[in-house]
Amino acid sequence: MDYTHGTLDEAQMLENPxxxxxxxxxxxxxxxxxxxxxxxxxxxxxxxxxxxxxxRGLSEAGLTFYTNYESRKGAQINATGAVCLSFWWGALERQVRIEGSIAKVSSDESDAYFASRPLESQLASAASPQSQVVTRTELEARVTALRLEYPVAVPRPAHWGGYVVAPEYMEFWQGRKARLHDRIAYSLQEGVWQRSRLAP
Ligand SMILES: Cc1cc2nc3c(=O)[nH]c(=O)nc-3n(C[C@H](O)[C@H](O)[C@H](O)COP(=O)(O)O)c2cc1C
Structure with missing residues (x-):
């Protein structure tokens, strides 16, 4: 398909990506x-x-998401401290790529977010040894046992919490006609965001 939804102009993009x-x-x-x-x-x-x-959050600190710190991604993040994120919104013909460093959010922030989740989500996160081999029966039995122990609210497990990605590079892509797409990249140079257009 041809992409015709919009265009990007360096001058009209906000200074802060x-x-x-x-x-x-x-x-x-x-x-x-x-x-x-x-x-x-x-x-x-x-x-x-x-x-x-x-x-789950976009602030001056960066982009926040929540997961199991002992999952496959958690182990890789803990070892390298680096990630790449990407969004794709098909109906808008837009993509964003973000590269940066990643760190755990504070335990207070993770506690507050975990406490705000519905009980079923708390039970699933606490019961799931994410990325490990399990049987469905084991998993459901763990949920049942936790539900008996914590019928109202589950305390946040220490191995579950947030990460915040501090962007160093962000790229905005808008599909254009005949594959001549627009790409505007921002890169953080000594604390200042520099913008440039990249070839599609
Ligand atoms: C739409 C969507 C949203 C998801 N949201 C999360 C999330 O916020 N946190 C999470 O740990 N996994 C989420 N998952 C599951 C992950 O894609 C992944 O299966 C899981 O985190 C285990 O990944 P890993 O084994 O690479 O660590 C989501 C999956 C989909 C498709």
Missing amino acids: REQLAVWLNDARDQIEPNAMTVSTVAQNGKPSSRVVLL
């Missing part, structure tokens, strides 16, 4: 799971892996 991302997230609010982003990590042997998570 985080604010530009906030505008694009708002534009995507009617899409299915507009906050779904692919997180790519790298193992110590150089092999990359990717999976989708939900963006």
